[in-house]
Amino acid sequence: GINAEYMGHEEISVGYRGRRDTVLFTSHRMIVIDVQGLTGKKTSYTTVLYKRISSFSVESAGTLDTDIDLVINATGVTFRLGLSKDTDMFGLQRLLASVTTSAH
Secondary structure, eight states, rough: OHHHHHHOOOOEEEEBBBBBEEEESSSEEEEEEEEEESOOOOOEEEEEEEEEEEEEEEEEEOSOOOOEEEEETTTTTEEEEEEEEEEEEEEEHHHHHHHHHHOO
């Protein structure tokens, strides 16, 4: 997981979890935690500063789909995360709008 040394003086504002992915929003950046492979032994941590996020979309779960899809476009990379259907979709949109507009 995330330890205090990695975080420094940042505070985690909120986190969202999917089946394998987690996204954390801190006071300074977004951290995407991607569990990879069939066994889940490999984990990737990617940091994106809010000012690098150019656009985002949040798509609700469909009838057969159990996840909410979060797509974040940042400089040079696109993240597609499947979050729990219990995710507060509108709260997530408000948070992303707030952090991206205040960072630019």
